Amino acid sequence: MVSRQERQAVTERRREAMAVLAEAPGKTLIHLWQEARLPDDAVVLRGPETGLVTLRGRMGGGGAVFNFGEATVTRATVKLPSGTVGHAYALGRETQKVRIAAVIDALRQRPEFEAVIEEKILTPLRHRQAEADEARRAETAATRVDFFTMVRGED
Amino acid sequence: MYVAVKGGEAAIRNAHRLLADRRRGDRSVPALTLEQIAGQLSLAVDRVMAEGSLYDTGLAALAVKQARGDMIEAIFLLRAYRTTLPRFGYTRPVDTAAMRVERRVSATYKDLPGGQLLGPTFDYTHRLLDPELAEDQDPAVPEARAADDEAMPRVSDILAHEGLIEEDGSLPEDREPGDITREPPEFPMQRDLRLQALSRGDEGFLLALGYSTQRGFGRNHPFAGEIRIGAVEVEIDVPELDFPVTLGRIRVTECQMVNQFKGSMKVPPQFTRGYGLVFGQSERKAMAMALCDRALRAAELGEDITAPAQDEEFVISHCDNVQATGFVEHLKLPHYVDFQAELGLVRQMRREYEERRRAGDEATTSREAAE
Structure with missing residues (x-):
């Protein structure tokens, strides 16, 4: 019996992995996928197809919802010979990246592939993203204004 | 025809x-x-x-x-x-408080939590043309500094504690956000639809209207409470998965305009707000949008509508530069038949005018002769 907590943890790991794949640059993901030499025998059930999503914001940042524009999104759904289905969604129009991401999503639900994918694809992608984020944060931090006050006279 | x-x-x-x-x-x-x-x-x-x-x-x-x-x-x-692409749906609202900030300034608080981060700005440059850029020279690598993990709350959340500023805008709970790409505009218009129109409105048009409010045509006493630029995560709910899917990140500019307000019959004195949210690094546009958003709330706040920037039909109907250019530029397409018809009409009116004048002249002449 799988407890509710365990199921939630599994879902959360999958959600996080899909987010890492969606945010990965296409070239990097394709390269890591090729290096990992995982089976590429999934059947495409849907797509990869590009469409639009309408982006939403909130008035004042936290108020009522409004639509403020659209973005291109590509999605794909694949099925492994074992029957496991994988999905992928990502901003942009990179169809090959999204098809591969869907295959990875399907494979990582299989216990025999989860560790390999974690080690050869997801960990390097997380590292890369964290490094890029940190570099940008540090560059931004260097433009922080350090106010100081000039005091004149004795009192 | x-x-x-x-x-x-x-x-x-x-x-x-x-x-x-x-x-x-x-x-x-x-x-x-x-x-x-x-x-x-x-x-x-x-x-x-x-x-x-x-x-x-x-x-x-x-x-x-x-x-x-x-x-x-x-x-x-x-x-x-x-228009050629299928639509997959609506995303969850982006959370600008969780933005990976690349620039963040406030003109109202010097020492706000998270600090003032100038980022890649044109501000404080001398606006002198740089001859070095005419050559292919590599600029210096940006300075880096260890960043602390201080949270960066929105300025509006800081002011909110005192109760002197209105809350983030609200609409009725059960209202499904309107979409100007799906439904024809109707006036009066709700604020969600106005914001959508403003977010894609022409920067020059909104800038001029925002400027007009500063010059006294619908004055609303603005302060740039906060401007922040950076990446926000986009998530969407899809039927095939029972969790929100992250689509990636987009860069947006958010402007919180804070406006002094002396109060009206409807609302006590307080700071009111205008909001701007625009794709990319688009600071001027986000500021102009926030000024126009505030001006267009005149009716809601019980202000007199006296200026163009407060007239929602005028602003919203004319802020779209694709519509505007379509209608203005169609004038240069062939209108030969239209013009032939008008030419015939003007010739006829001119003939009638000449006849009336001749008749008038003759009448005057005969009257003078009689006198």
Whole structure:
């Protein structure tokens, strides 16, 4: 019996992995996928197809919802010979990246592939993203204004 | 009335061929790549995305190239392209408080939590042309500094504690957010629809209207409470998965305008607010949007509507530069038959006028003769 907590943890790991794949640059993901030499025998059930999503914001940042524009999104759904289905969604129009991401999503639900994918694809992608984020944060931090006050006279 | 007239095919074909050649420019100079446009003219690309209302840097860069740098033409191209795509749905609202901030300034609080981060700004430059940029020189690598993990709350949340500022805007709970791309505009219009129209409205038009409020046409005493630029995560709920799917990140600019308000019959004295949220690094546009948003809330706040920036039908109906350019530029297309008809009408009116005048002259002459 799988407890509710365990199921939630599994879902959360999958959600996080899909987010890492969606945010990965296409070239990097394709390269890591090729290096990992995982089976590429999934059947495409849907797509990869590009469409639009309408982006939403909130008035004042936290108020009522409004639509403020659209973005291109590509999605794909694949099925492994074992029957496991994988999905992928990502901003942009990179169809090959999204098809591969869907295959990875399907494979990582299989216990025999989860560790390999974690080690050869997801960990390097997380590292890369964290490094890029940190570099940008540090560059931004260097433009922080350090106010100081000039005091004149004795009192 | 429209009548098909044949004969322009060869001229049109050759004109488009000539356009392609002129767009390419001197062929001994390397052609621009989309990476160069997206990377080095990134604010132009941002503007095309914002007013084209489609977030896709590659397509926006292509549009800028195809339009020879004509921004409104590029925006038009992007708008036309988006109509060819199927729609997958609406995202969850982006959380700008969780933004990966690249710039963040406040004109109202010097020492706000998270600090003032100037980022890659034109502010404080001397606006002197830099001859070095005419050469292909590598700029210095940016300075880096260890960043602390201080939270960066929105300025509006800081002021909210005192109760002297109105809350983030609300609409009825059960209201499904309106979508101007799906339903024809009706006035009076709810604020969600206005914000959508403003977010993709023409920067120049909104800038001029915002400026007009500062000059006294619907004055609303603004302060730039906060401007922040950075990446926000986009999530969507899809039927096949029981958790929100992350689509990736987009860069947006958010402006919280804080406006002094002396109160009205409806509302006690307090700070009111205008809001701007725009694709890309689009600071001027986000500020102009926030000024216009506030001005357009005049009726809601019980203010007199006296100025163009407060007139929602005027502002919303004219802020879309694709609609505006379509209607203005159609004037140069053949109107030969229309004009022939008008010419006939004017000739007839002129004939009647001359006849009336002659008749008047004769009447005057005969009256004078009688006297």
